[in-house]
Amino acid sequence: MRTFTAIIEKCKETGLYVGFIPGFPGAHSQGETLDELNINLQEVIEMLLEDGEPDIDGEFFGTQNVMVT
Numbered sequence: 377m378r379t380f381t382a383i384i385e386k387c388k389e390t391g392l393y394v395g396f397i398p399g400f401p402g403a404h405s406q407g408e409t410l411d412e413l414n415i416n417l418q419e420v421i422e423m424l425l426e427d428g429e430p431d432i433d434g435e436f437f438g439t440q441n442v443m444v445t
Contacts, residue, residue, distance in 0.1 A: 381436040382417055384410070397421070399434035 380403070382395040387406075393413040396404035405420050407413030424430060 380417075380421060383436075384413065398436045399432045400424070400430050401433070403430075 380397045380400065382397055384393055384395040386393050390406075392406045392408060393410055394404070394406045395413050395417050397417070400421075402424055403417070403421055405413060405416035407416050
């Protein structure tokens with residue numbers, strides 16, 4: 377079993393949750409709920425892994441707050 381970290385945003389226009397795996401080309405999806413998004417991301421990742429190990433460009437490190445005045 378492998379674990380990937382997804383970045384998730386909610387689209388204001390569609391109301392859908394949109395998620396992607398940083399550095400993993402093609403690993404992105406959307407869903408009406410967070411549960412649906414999680415299932416959709418699982419399916420996309422499984423499909424992509426069928427083609428072999430991905431060439432991960434980067435690794436999720438964290439988030440940072442940036443203050444602008």
